[in-house]
Amino acid sequence: MKGADAWALNQALRNLGYAAPDSDTMTWDTITAYNALADSVGAKRLTVESQWTIGPGTFMWLPADSLTVDSCSIAVGQQTTIGQAVFVSAAVPVKATLPVNDAQRLAGDRILTIGDTAFDVPADAAELTDSALLAAVMSSSEYRLATLSGNAVTSSANGSGTLSEGGGGTVNVSYRWKLKQPIDVITVPPSSVVRASGNEGCVVSSGKSVPVAIVSSQLGKTMVRFEQNVSIDNVEIKPTNPNPCR
Known part of the structure; x- marks a missing residue:
């Protein structure tokens, strides 16, 4: 059999x-692996008498390798019939949507970390x-916390998004991400950034207005990077009547 x-x-x-082949062909290695599994759980083996076939009453179809069970359709010990639903799984995400937020003001590829795994996110x-x-x-x-509470997850994450599930619902969840190529930024008080528009603004150092790009602003701190090759060691916390920097 092949397919x-x-x-x-x-x-x-x-x-x-089990040592089954990494192919789309059912071989003797497949039968040996299946019979080893069957022996471990007390199930029927594949034999020549059964023509080496697996009947529909001996397996269960799952839409994914792992699932979260939402509810059970039958009780323990109850007999089932071919095609009968045994349990209902929770909705499976089909896509993740990235919203525009402070962390996305600066263009660039990012690395999104979920658990111990990192994923590339194009700019x-x-x-x-x-x-x-x-x-x-x-x-x-x-994700488990979000699906249990039905609310958005709040944490110290830098990237958040909306997960669209197969059933049509959405779940808000947050994870940590970072720029793939690091950049140099400085942290200044929010009040020191003047003439701000979008992700552009100015800071004043020694009476001179300097153009900056706003990278992020949170927890009472604003991260900026200089648009020109300048070196300054101080900024005015609350400039008065600053000159335009562009």
């Missing part, structure tokens, strides 16, 4: 640690659909 079903069977066996990305990234989201504590 998508054989490939899925081989991959499932390999994921469980122009508005939605993320990578299956590995969405799987990491589903297994994260931030």
